[in-house]
Amino acid sequence: MTPIRSSLAAACLSLLALTAHADLLDDIMAAKKIRISTDVAIPPAGMMDANMQPTGSDVETAKLLAQDWGLQIEWVPTTGATRIPNLNTGKADIVISTLSVTPERAKIIDFSKPYAVLQSVVGAPKNASIKDWGDLKGKNVTVSRGTTQDTELSAMANDKGFKVVRYDDDATVVAAGATGQAEVVATSVALVNQISAKNPQKPWEPKFVIRNFDLAIGVKQGEPRLLAKLNEWVAANLKNGKLSDTYKKFYGVGLPASMTN
Incomplete structure (x- = not known):
């Protein structure tokens, strides 16, 4: 009977552990x-x-x-x-x-x-001639580290001929765009609009859509x-x-x- 008792005891202990776990x-x-x-x-x-x-x-x-x-x-x-x-x-x-x-x-x-939803775009100064991926060749594209834009653009950077520049958060990406440190950004429409709001004399705009994401x-x-x-x-x-x-x-x-x- 010892093996049976041991098995029952083990089963009871497991059940108690599961019951106690919240x-x-x-x-x-x-x-x-x-x-x-x-x-x-x-x-x-x-x-x-x-x-x-x-x-x-x-x-x-x-x-x-x-x-x-x-x-x-x-x-x-x-x-x-x-x-x-x-x-x-x-x-x-x-x-x-x-x-x-x-x-x-x-x-x-x-x-x-x-x-909710998020529209991911490539943004740049309004006077920049950028319409598609081909126009990014030779340019630095700024992203927030760890975002979907970082992941997606890093995978295609070599093929498309551009370089990905990473900042630690969205606030520094906005500041980089407004001060001219960033020439192109990959981010949300809302953040592109923020760049323009911080420097109305040099307005930015979304140039083309990367994709729409579910949030x-x-x-x-x-x-x-x-x-x-x-x-x-x-x-x-x-x-x-x-x-x-x-x-x-x-x-x-x-x-x-x-x-x-």
């Missing part, structure tokens, strides 16, 4: 607080208002989520390069920070259903209950129009009908 959703709800990683240096998705309080489309999305779930927010500062590490090292519970859904990222984190909430892998609850929340707030209203407030247009329908 997953991340349980931890969040028990603490009544959610740690959200958001970059507040990339207007209009994230920025500081006149009272030095965070605002922007991603910030308001995060606030809406916390309000619906009855939670307080602990903001976890991030840049483009630290969003995923913040998740996988346990610094943040979720990421809401213009996080584009890509196959490479999906190998190391999970994504919720898309809650989703990032979650550490292995948290299926949290991911399912996020998906339910995104679906409900796309249906009731709140996510589209938030997007329109900061970008001037609502989300595509393909998302809200």
Whole structure:
């Protein structure tokens, strides 16, 4: 009977261990607080208002989520390069920070259903003669380190004959464009517009679209209950129009009908 008793004891211990283990959703709800990683240096998705309080489309999305779930927010500062590490090292519970859904990222984190979109473009001064990839030959193209633009352009730089120049965050990319240190950038439409706003005498514009990206909430892998609850929340707030209203407030247009329908 000894082997049988041993097997039963091992099974009981395993069951007790599983019962005692609280997953991340349980931890969040028990603490009544959610740690959200958001970059507040990339207007209009994230920025500081006149009272030095965070605002922007991603910030308001995060606030809406916390309000619906009855939670307080602990903001976890991030840049483009630290969003995923913040998740996988346990610094943040979720990421809401213009996080584009890509196959490479999906190998190391999970994504919720898309809650917004991002148009990725090549931008340059308005008087620059740039219409397509061929016009970038011999030029330096500035990106934010760790972004989708960094990944995508780095893979094609040799073939297209341009050089990728990396800055640590979007704010320094905007500053580089406004001061003339950057001749071309690969980023979002919103950041190209920021460059123009910082130096109206030398306006910039999007030259051509790289691609449109779905933006989703990032979650550490292995948290299926949290991911399912996020998906339910995104679906409900796309249906009731709140996510589209938030997007329109900061970008001037609502989300595509393909998302809200």
